[in-house]
Amino acid sequence: MKLFMVGASPYARKVRAVGVTLGLTDGIEIVIANPHERPAELLRHNPLSKVPTLVADDGEAIVDSLSICEYLCSLVEGQTVLPVSPGPERRRILFRHDLAHGVMDCGVVRRVESLKAEEPDRMDWMARQVATIGRVLDWFEASDALHGPMTLDRLTLASALGFLDFRFPDDGWRNSRPRLSDWYAEAAKLPALAETEPFA
Ligand SMILES: N[C@@H](CCC(=O)N[C@@H](CS)C(=O)NCC(=O)O)C(=O)O
Incomplete structure (x- = not known):
């Protein structure tokens, strides 16, 4: 997985903190991309040019920190960061x-x-x-x-x-x-x- 982010973004930090909690850090490559400069690689995955943007191993992009956190949780069976079932x-x-x-x-x-x-x-x-x-x-x-x-x-x-x-x-x-x-x-x-x- 690739995580497009900047170091000051609190949204990216949330995603990274969830990644560490889930034990997924080794599978997440950090790519520093300033969204205000609209870098081509970020735009290719996310026309909003926002970070965090996660590109999953199948090449599909997930944008918005909550969606990314949901996705990371879905990779870990039995995780307790966010219950899967509504309730x-x-x-x-x-x-x-x-x-x-x-x-x-x-x-x-x-x-x-x-x-x-x-x-x-x-x-x-x-x-x-x-x-x-x-x-x-x-x-x-x-x-x-x-x-x-x-x-x-x-x-x-x-x-x-x-x-x-x-x-x-x-x-x-x-x-x-x-x-x-x-x-x-x-x-x-x-x-x-x-x-x-x-x-x-
Ligand atoms: N709702 C989004 C907010 C993401 C966001 O606004 N990130 C800022 C960086 S901290 C950004 O990419 N700004 C660029 C822009 O708004 O053009 C999330 O939770 O991921």
């Missing part, structure tokens, strides 16, 4: 995944906007992302779902928090969120996170 457990994991994934979305929008000139509309838009991120992190801080096995939701949350630290190190998301902060400190030591740290 409350899968629904809850996907709900928390979607919240954590939304933090990534807001963080990426904020990062992109922060590189542009400061204008009132843009500052409002960035403040909106910051507020959304804060609400979701408060939700996790208060939730009883922080601790447990490293399922897709927790891997996604840890990847999202890692992205905040990487891009906005002075934000202080840990302030007033001691539970989340302690949980992340432990999660970050696991191979799935320790082996997939973001890079520029």
Whole structure:
């Protein structure tokens, strides 16, 4: 398999963290491809020019991080990252995944906007992302779902928090969120996170 990605992408990190958790790392070749430069090899597989994009061993492409995670899970019988059968457990994991994934979305929008000139509309838009991120992190801080096995939701949350630290190190998301902060400190030591740290 080939994984097109950039080192700073939280979505790619989520996919890689799932790959490590499933023991699939050796079968995944990393290809660094900047989607903003629309490299021909990436476009050939994904006309959206987005990363992560996974090309399976049969040459078929899978785009979007959740679809890629689903695909990786399908390769490992008995995996516990994301239950296959529909039901409350899968629904809850996907709900928390979607919240954590939304933090990534807001963080990426904020990062992109922060590189542009400061204008009132843009500052409002960035403040909106910051507020959304804060609400979701408060939700996790208060939730009883922080601790447990490293399922897709927790891997996604840890990847999202890692992205905040990487891009906005002075934000202080840990302030007033001691539970989340302690949980992340432990999660970050696991191979799935320790082996997939973001890079520029
Ligand atoms: N929903 C997608 C988001 C992927 C995404 O937006 N990736 C960014 C890099 S972090 C990208 O490829 N941006 C290029 C673009 O939007 O043109 C996923 O979960 O994989």
